[in-house]
Amino acid sequence: MHMPLEDTLGLNLLAANQHQAEHNREHFDAWDLLCLNVMSSPGAGKTSLLERSLAALATDLSMAVLEGDMTTQLDADRLEAVGVPVVPITTGRACHLDASMVSGGVKLLRQRLDPAGLDVLWVENVGNLVCPAEFEVGEHRKVALLSVTEGDDKPLKYPVMFREADCVLITKTDLLPYLPVEIERIEAHIRQVNPRCTVLPVSATSGEGLADWHRWVQDQLAEHRQSRAGTPALVSA
Amino acid sequence: MHEVDMTKCLVLSMNDWRQQHNPAVPVVSQVHLQVGDFTCVEPEQLVHTWRIAVQNSWLSGAELSIEQIPLVARCVCCSSTYSPSADQAYQSPCCGHPMEDIVSGRELRIRSVDYSLNPELAPLPA
Numbered sequence: 001m002h003m004p005l006e007d008t009l010g011l012n013l014l015a016a017n018q019h020q021a022e023h024n025r026e027h028f029d030a031w032d033l034l035c036l037n038v039m040s041s042p043g044a045g046k047t048s049l050l051e052r053s054l055a056a057l058a059t060d061l062s063m064a065v066l067e068g069d070m071t072t073q074l075d076a077d078r079l080e081a082v083g084v085p086v087v088p089i090t091t092g093r094a095c096h097l098d099a100s101m102v103s104g105g106v107k108l109l110r111q112r113l114d115p116a117g118l119d120v121l122w123v124e125n126v127g128n129l130v131c132p133a134e135f136e137v138g139e140h141r142k143v144a145l146l147s148v149t150e151g152d153d154k155p156l157k158y159p160v161m162f163r164e165a166d167c168v169l170i171t172k173t174d175l176l177p178y179l180p181v182e183i184e185r186i187e188a189h190i191r192q193v194n195p196r197c198t199v200l201p202v203s204a205t206s207g208e209g210l211a212d213w214h215r216w217v218q219d220q221l222a223e224h225r226q227s228r229a230g231t232p233a234l235v236s237a
Numbered sequence: 238m239h240e241v242d243m244t245k246c247l248v249l250s251m252n253d254w255r256q257q258h259n260p261a262v263p264v265v266s267q268v269h270l271q272v273g274d275f276t277c278v279e280p281e282q283l284v285h286t287w288r289i290a291v292q293n294s295w296l297s298g299a300e301l302s303i304e305q306i307p308l309v310a311r312c313v314c315c316s317s318t319y320s321p322s323a324d325q326a327y328q329s330p331c332c333g334h335p336m337e338d339i340v341s342g343r344e345l346r347i348r349s350v351d352y353s354l355n356p357e358l359a360p361l362p363a
Contacts, residue, residue: 005351005352010348013247013347096242195337196337
């Protein structure tokens with residue numbers, strides 16, 4: 001005879017991913033770097049923006065990129081051309097990066113350099129507005145991109161991504177004259193689901209707004225390091 | 238599609254839970270989840286992928302039961318709670334203020350497990 005039993009767990013469904021994400025973050029903290037998880041739908045301009053931003057920020061900051069892509073290494077090749085170390089992570093059929101994939105990418109990165117010398121580690125996620133929002137990779141900040149060509153309703157249709165973001169970049173603003181969209185409306189919709197995030201309009205083509213965006217990155221790095229000053233490292237590099 | 242990866246995470250958590258009962262293997266009849274409406278999870282898909290994932294495993298036959306938790310937000314101006322909707326752009330019906338505090342709807346939780354222990358295999362009580 002079996003005795004019926006019940007265990008109360010109250011555990012996060014994604015606990016396994018969460019544990020690995022926290023482990024990644026402990027390493028990032030031990031190396032005193034800021035990890036940014038960059039997410040958007042396919043074609044919103046993550047790679048184009050990173051090309052410009054890596055080139056501009058490289059004078060002040062030491063950086064590396066973990067580049068998530070479903071099948072190809074095309075984006076990684078584009079970014080490597082800027083002169084910043086890039087580790088491609090091919091996810092196969094998975095539509096997002098998870099914490100263990102990022103951990104694997106970090107292992108490959110360590111074969112090339114000492115992460116303790118880095119200021120910022122960029123994680124360019126797979127193009128997708130749904131899945132990456134739920135899978136933490138160990139990042140300190142989430143950055144979401146929304147291009148003006150996607151329409152102003154996307155923050156309401158994919159609210160979780162925009163709710164989770166610390167910074168939302170409205171990209172491709174150079175195309176605004178040709179589109180029946182208003183940037184104020186896009187921003188208002190982002191604010192409805194996330195009144196606390198930073199919203200910055202940018203164009204990787206014209207360069208509009210990039211200075212503000214780069215200042216945001218620098219500010220986050222300074223803020224992050226300040227908040228961690230005096231905190232003993234939990235794991236050795 | 239990411240429900241497949243979520244199911245993998247769920248199975249890993251269940252494997253961890255099973256270790257507590259070593260050397261007995263618990264016979265799980267039901268796993269109760271709480272899934273908020275403000276998540277990227279489609280409950281039906283999760284049930285489907287779960288059934289496939291547990292085939293021929295120690296969890297074979299275990300059913301997933303999902304309690305859906307509605308999205309509820311608290312208005313920052315009057316502290317009353319409301320159910321935001323995409324049609325109303327998630328704003329508070331009282332003052333039009335954006336959705337600031339989420340009270341419920343972000344849950345992705347394994348609430349409890351119904352199971353039995355085969356007494357022949359169960360360890361003797363200490």
